[in-house]
Amino acid sequence: MNFHGTEVRQKALTLLRGGTKNADVARRLNVPLGTIGYWKHTDRAKRGETVGVRPSLLCPLCDGRPLDKAAYSYLLGLYLGDGHISHYAKHKVPSLMITLDDAWPGVQDEAEAALRAVFPHNATCRVRLKGAHNIKVYFKHLACLFPQHGPGKKHERKIALEPWQQKIVDAHPWGFIRGLIHSDGCRITNWTTRVVAGEKKRYEYPRYFFSNKSDDIRKLLTDTLTKVGVEWTVLARGSDPFNVSIARRASVALMDAHIGPKY
Known part of the structure; x- marks a missing residue:
C-alpha cells in the first residue's frame, strides 16, 4: 500500500x-x-x-428523489410475480432481477423500460438464462422500494402493500394489473362445442388467467380487478385455488383494452 x-x-x-x-x-x-x-x-x-451525492445513490423514500409512479406500479406487479432481490457478497449493492421468458421479448422490453424509468440514474442489464433473461438493476435502497422482500419464497410469507404503495396502485391500477399479468398471467382462447339445430358447432372465446401460489398476491390482484370493474372467479388446481380466471365478455373486453396478449 x-x-x-x-x-x-x-x-x-x-x-x-x-x-x-x-x-x-x-x-x-x-x-x-x-x-x-x-x-x-x-x-x-x-x-x-x-x-x-450521485443521483444513482438517491432513494425516493429516504432522499425524496422523484419517482415515476406509473412505471413503479407496473414494476411492482412484475416484482411480485417474477422478481426477486439478491445481495451477493462479491457485490457492494443488492440487485433487482425480473426473470422473463424469451417467448415474450416485448414484455422484456417493457420491463427494462420500467426499470429505466424508476431508476433513471442506474444502469440496467440483461443476463441470459436458458430460455429466459434476467432484467436487472443494482441499487442500494431496493429494500425501501420493495419492502415485500424477505427470506424464503413469497408464497410462504406475508405479502402486503405499504400505505404509500397502495396509494400508487390506486392511482395506477392498470399498470399494476399489467405487471402481474405479464409475469404470472396469460390470455388464452378456450373453445367448446354446442349442438345447434342438430349440428355440432365449435365456439371459441378468450379469457385471462393468473396463477400464483401466494394467497396474498392473488388477493392484491383480485382487489385491484374489482376496483376497475373486472369480474373474476377462482379456479382450483386440485384442492388449491391457485388460478384467477377472467372470462365474462365485458371483463375480457376491458382487459383487452388495457392489457392484451403477452408479446
Whole structure:
C-alpha cells in the first residue's frame, strides 16, 4: 500500500481548488484516482461546501428523489410475480432481477423500460438464462422500494402493500394489473362445442388467467380487478385455488383494452 505525505496531498488540493480535474491531478502526482476523489470530498466537507451525492445513490423514500409512479406500479406487479432481490457478497449493492421468458421479448422490453424509468440514474442489464433473461438493476435502497422482500419464497410469507404503495396502485391500477399479468398471467382462447339445430358447432372465446401460489398476491390482484370493474372467479388446481380466471365478455373486453396478449 502506498502512503502519500502531507506535501503531496496539499499539492493535490491546491490543484483541485484551482479547477483541475481529478484525473489530471491523479496523473500529474501519480496518485490513485480514488484517493484524489476522497481527498477532494473530505476537503470540501471540512470547508463547509455542499458535497453533492450521485443521483444513482438517491432513494425516493429516504432522499425524496422523484419517482415515476406509473412505471413503479407496473414494476411492482412484475416484482411480485417474477422478481426477486439478491445481495451477493462479491457485490457492494443488492440487485433487482425480473426473470422473463424469451417467448415474450416485448414484455422484456417493457420491463427494462420500467426499470429505466424508476431508476433513471442506474444502469440496467440483461443476463441470459436458458430460455429466459434476467432484467436487472443494482441499487442500494431496493429494500425501501420493495419492502415485500424477505427470506424464503413469497408464497410462504406475508405479502402486503405499504400505505404509500397502495396509494400508487390506486392511482395506477392498470399498470399494476399489467405487471402481474405479464409475469404470472396469460390470455388464452378456450373453445367448446354446442349442438345447434342438430349440428355440432365449435365456439371459441378468450379469457385471462393468473396463477400464483401466494394467497396474498392473488388477493392484491383480485382487489385491484374489482376496483376497475373486472369480474373474476377462482379456479382450483386440485384442492388449491391457485388460478384467477377472467372470462365474462365485458371483463375480457376491458382487459383487452388495457392489457392484451403477452408479446
